[in-house]
Amino acid sequence: MKRIYSLIAAAILLVVTTSAQAQESWSLQKCIDYALKNNIQIKQQVLNSEYYTNQLGQAKNNRLPNLNANFQNNTNFGRTVGADNTYLDINSNSTSGSLSSNITLWSGFTLKNSVKMADMDLRSTLEDLQKAKDDMMLNIAASYLEILFADELVTVAEDLQKITQLQIDRTGKLVEAGSLAKGSLLEIEAQFAREELNVVNAQNRLQLAYLALYQLLELPSTESFKVEKPVLPEIGANMSLMNTMDVFKNAVQIRPAVKGAEFKLESARAQLLVAKGNMMPSLSFGGNYYNFYNNKYTDYSGNKIAFSDQIKSNERYGFGFTLSVPIFNRYQAKTGVSNSQIQVENTELQLQSTKNLLRKDIEQAYTNAIAAFKRYVANQKTVISSKEAFRYTEEKFNVGMINSVEYNQSKNNLSAAQSDLLQAKYEYIFRTKILDFYNGKTIEL
Template sequence: MNKISKVAFFLLISFFVKGQDNSWSLQKCIGIGLENSIQIKINLLEVKRTQKAKNSFVNEILPTVNLFGSQSYNFGSTIDPSTNGRVSSNIQYDNFYLNAQMNLLDFNKLANTQRDKINIEIAKADKEVIENEYKLQILESYYQTLFTQELLSIQKQQVINSKNNLDRIQKEVNIGSKPKSDLYDIQFLFAKEEKQVVETEQLYIIQKTELFQLINFTDLSIEEVVLEKSITQTEHQTNSEEINNPKITVAKLNYDKNRKEIKAQRGLGLPTLSAFYQISSFYYKPLNQPNSAVESFSNQIENNKNQQIGLQLNIPIFNGFKKNKRVSVAKIESEKAKLVITQENQKIKQQVEVEKKNLYNYLQLQEKLNEVENYANESFGTTQAKFTSGKADAFSYASSKNNLLSSEYDVLKNNLQVQFTQLKMNLIQFNQL
């Protein structure tokens, strides 16, 4: 391969790669959007925060250990720690003790641990809800832009055809076979079509800009981006029992959390069994008594050492009916959470039912739109022939051409609406395309 051939080859490869980069699929937009979404990153941090905040039951029952120390000065009539008798003197008194306590049985902490575990699942499900709604927004923006892209493609093709007719009429006017009025008419129609193309291009650029702003990706040339029409879909069964919308998941988890809250409130009224251990010692020194014999600090700490170990049972008897009120409130919250599950299921089913009717309507309309397009195509063919032979004026030609343009776009848009509705139903029911 010579140098020129190599250069041509690499230029061809570069052009091909560039063309590939400018082609954007729905899956690509959603994937990049999920990576760049600030809200989703916030929810991901919330999941991590909830995980860090969770305490396992083992952590809850681990002993708490505290070291205490105090120094005090007693003046006047005080208690002599060595004899435990009252004396008239000034004494320095230092007290030290180490205390460890561990709950062996605590129903409230057990319920709180289970509730914390559910909080992590709720945080994850909340993230899934945000992602699902975000996917639906991208889907809507993508197809609105795709509709405009395909309309622009049809309009540009029509402008090419009109330009050919304009050139032909120009030649015929120049040789005197057609009057100048025909040229003015076709020039007017051509300028009007060019204006429509400009308006559609402006709308197309705005919609693409909004789409890429939505996915937080602006490091590209918007004008060169082309959206793909072909969407790979996953087949799903429409069994209502298989609905996997994250909003329903969140509602179910909140219901479970409220049930654990009932157990936690009831646990406050149940006995608590704990074990404890304490070791303590003290040091004393009479003040302003130079002749008094006082043991050294280390000897006193060793000699005055005292240890205590035991079990403690705490049985709540009466707390002013506060526990019963808290349990009643928790039960009401649980019933509310249960109704939210029903409400979310109802919303999803109603939404899916509407989309199924839309899909049915689009499919039912498809055959009729194809029929209209065929008739419009045949009508335009005869009108084109009449216009060429001078048997039809420019406005009849324009009307026939607009009918063809409208019918072509209706067929294309209806096909895309079928695709859009199927994808939307998949996201609503199964949280995936």
């Protein structure tokens, strides 16, 4: 039976190994490039920027003159006045056409300010697009580091299990020789079972970390890959971080969230000028041309008037200026100004809130990085002492000076210290990457 289980385990291991070898290896940069190209939210932001590009183009085109043509054909039945001023019962068909053009010469600078508002809206949208890309890059970096962390936890759990397996073999021989009681072997075998569960839990955590990354990339889990394991920076006691205020001063100048909020404020101010312009008179210039033909028109002799003669006789054209002065419009213009002023004040608060949130994020990342660094340094010492304590405990256990409970406790302490060290390590790396990112550096591992 044991041989059958061994064959099944070997077959599963072979399949997993073959699958892993067949999987493509992706770097952090490849993950980021794929997400920026395929993520749905980013695609929506791209479409949004294209919409505001069209809005800006239309705002500029609104300064051009318009040109419209109208054609009309009517068929009339019943009594109508003839050329001799008598009523006749006839049917007639008439055709008319006109051309008209109009251009705004001045309207309280509403056209100019509308262009500025549309330009600011577009710039704000482009910054929103960049912010969506930045957020995606940070999320992918966090997910990527979580995979590396989970993978190392699997290695730690497997290494501890291997040590326990060696101890089971050694203890079994001592039990057979009568040097140790069988209870010691049973306790270590129970520890092996617990560590086997730890390995499974670590593997599940790794699988879930991969799943989170696949979902960020909008990639089905069936199209899986393995991440590349980069050479991570060494964490030493001489490492230092930039002051949070220095990072904030740089970040507030370059981060798209702040720049987008600034453009929104400029747009709101332009909207206020448009609203004020609507309270002013407007001046426009226009021209028109009109012509008419009726198939029943006759001269005083009763002869039908030819089409060419009617076209020459019926044409009308002209041009002129139109001055429109708003006098009373149910307070719509006044309400528009008031609402626009409220919007300006609201966007000013939004800009300040964005800056405050950025400062808080930087301070939080800095504090977390410092705390992670301190935990890493402390855990380094803990791991070293735990390894030495376990080595000493293992030697005493092998000669029967301590029982298996003390042995397992020492081993568990080593496992916990190694896990805490890894967690502090990856926490520190991620927080420092956030600070570098806020400071204008690209995310690299």
